[in-house]
Amino acid sequence: MIKTGVAIASDEELQWVLAEASRCLFCVDAPCIGGCPVHIDIPQFIRLIRWKDFKGAKETIKIANFMGSICGYLCPAGELCQKDCVLSKTGSPISIAALQRFACDRADYGSEIKTAAGTKKRVAVVGGGPAGLSCALELRGFGHEVDLFEKEKFLAGTVAQEIPEFKIPQHILKKEIGELDLNQIRIHLGIEVDRNLLEREISKQYDAIFLGVGLSRSKPTDLNRKNLKNVFDASQFLNSIKNGAINQLKGICITIGGGDTAVDCARMALRLGAQRSILAYRRSQKEMPAAKAEVRQALEEGVEILWQVTPFRLAGQKKVEAIEFARTKLVSSAQSGRKRFKEVAGAKLKLPVNVVVFALGKDRDDGLGHFLGDRTKTIDLKTLQVGKTKYFVGGDFFNGGETVVEAIADGQRAARSIDHYIRSG
Numbered sequence: 504m505i506k507t508g509v510a511i512a513s514d515e516e517l518q519w520v521l522a523e524a525s526r527c528l529f530c531v532d533a534p535c536i537g538g539c540p541v542h543i544d545i546p547q548f549i550r551l552i553r554w555k556d557f558k559g560a561k562e563t564i565k566i567a568n569f570m571g572s573i574c575g576y577l578c579p580a581g582e583l584c585q586k587d588c589v590l591s592k593t594g595s596p597i598s599i600a601a602l603q604r605f606a607c608d609r610a611d612y613g614s615e616i617k618t619a620a621g622t623k624k625r626v627a628v629v630g631g632g633p634a635g636l637s638c639a640l641e642l643r644g645f646g647h648e649v650d651l652f653e654k655e656k657f658l659a660g661t662v663a664q665e666i667p668e669f670k671i672p673q674h675i676l677k678k679e680i681g682e683l684d685l686n687q688i689r690i691h692l693g694i695e696v697d698r699n700l701l702e703r704e705i706s707k708q709y710d711a712i713f714l715g716v717g718l719s720r721s722k723p724t725d726l727n728r729k730n731l732k733n734v735f736d737a738s739q740f741l742n743s744i745k746n747g748a749i750n751q752l753k754g755i756c757i758t759i760g761g762g763d764t765a766v767d768c769a770r771m772a773l774r775l776g777a778q779r780s781i782l783a784y785r786r787s788q789k790e791m792p793a794a795k796a797e798v799r800q801a802l803e804e805g806v807e808i809l810w811q812v813t814p815f816r817l818a819g820q821k822k823v824e825a826i827e828f829a830r831t832k833l834v835s836s837a838q839s840g841r842k843r844f845k846e847v848a849g850a851k852l853k854l855p856v857n858v859v860v861f862a863l864g865k866d867r868d869d870g871l872g873h874f875l876g877d878r879t880k881t882i883d884l885k886t887l888q889v890g891k892t893k894y895f896v897g898g899d900f901f902n903g904g905e906t907v908v909e910a911i912a913d914g915q916r917a918a919r920s921i922d923h924y925i926r927s928g
């Protein structure tokens with residue numbers, strides 16, 4: 504199988520890639536394209552790989568997705584394009600993501616924005632993650648002046664801050680960001696746009712505003728954490744690993760949650776030396792929202808999973824030492840359609856633990872979340888416009904946390920809507 508993160512392919516990898524590309528049927532209707540949120544011309548880039556035109560393949564990918572390399576690493580392709588590949592009926596779909604990674608790693612490419620005639624209209628983009636960046640680059644291409652505000656001192660949002668190195672190597676991320684034509688956008692790093700700044704200044708100075716600030720507030724837990732040491736939120740945990748503040752773990756690490764981020768934390772704990780890494784989820788495997796391939800890999804690596812448990816107590820003196828769970832059962836819910844969990848009376852489980860990570864998801868930042876407030880109900884799901892206002896939204900801030908490629912697709916869609924809004928007056 505192809506290795507990831509290798510800029511210069513070995514002969515073995517090259518042969519694998521060429522053989523995989525030659526399996527593609529180059530379908531005329533290409534259902535795989537429909538499965539890709541940004542509609543990359545998949546048969547075309549695979550055809551170019553087959554002809555060994557790796558630069559051409561990368562160009563084809565980048566026309567549709569300026570973060571094609573990052574998505575080659577992070578997309579749950581088995582649930583997107585590969586799921587729709589006609590060969591999936593045979594049980595062996597084309598490994599589209601691996602081919603995409605290969606083309607992007609192999610070729611160098613500078614994506615210069617071809618801008619339409621200037622409109623002299625100004626758009627503010629708030630948030631420098633995948634949604635904000637894709638929106639800003641598209642808008643510039645449409646000829647608008649773009650200012651991008653990002654609260655951190657770097658771009659790429661949670662991809663840079665939290666997604667572990669084993670999923671996307673840092674040098675790949677740097678290479679992709681370095682290939683973007685950012686000179687044509689005014690980028691303001693280290694500027695946090697709060698509600699005050701947004702309403703008092705930005706809204707008066709710009710013709711349209713895109714909000715793609717992501718989710719920055721970890722969902723709270725009902726559990727009393729008692730200020731015990733070695734109890735983290737997932738963001739804090741992953742961020743501390745990325746910046747080197749946590750570089751090894753000892754003993755047992757328990758992660759609470761069932762999403763992709765929870766799985767990342769559990770896999771990371773093993774890599775940092777934890778003797779056991781246990782994922783605890785309150786529903787069953789079937790309801791777990793994490794990508795199936797990620798869960799499978801986690802199990803293969805040695806992560807243990809406890810299904811249908813919910814924590815109710817942490818114990819310890821200064822550091823966390825034990826955690827107690829109640830067993831749960833699932834009951835139908837007429838309201839949500841998703842099964843609710845209920846604690847089973849008397850069914851308890853106590854485990855010793857050295858590190859606890861809560862990966863319960865994230866909410867919108869208070870300030871801008873409140874700004875959106877009731878307006879959320881007025882968002883047009885097609886255009887991403889907030890009511891009839893000059894505000895547009897996209898990415899995790901809007902959808903509550905989906906994939907990177909979906910955030911990019913949102914940014915592109917919002918840019919087209921903003922362009923229409925500006926030009927139609």
Ligand code: SF4
Pocket residue numbers: 526527528529530533534535536545546587588589590597599
């Ligand atoms: Fe190739 Fe599969 Fe797409 Fe057909 S559906 S073009 S076989 S990747």
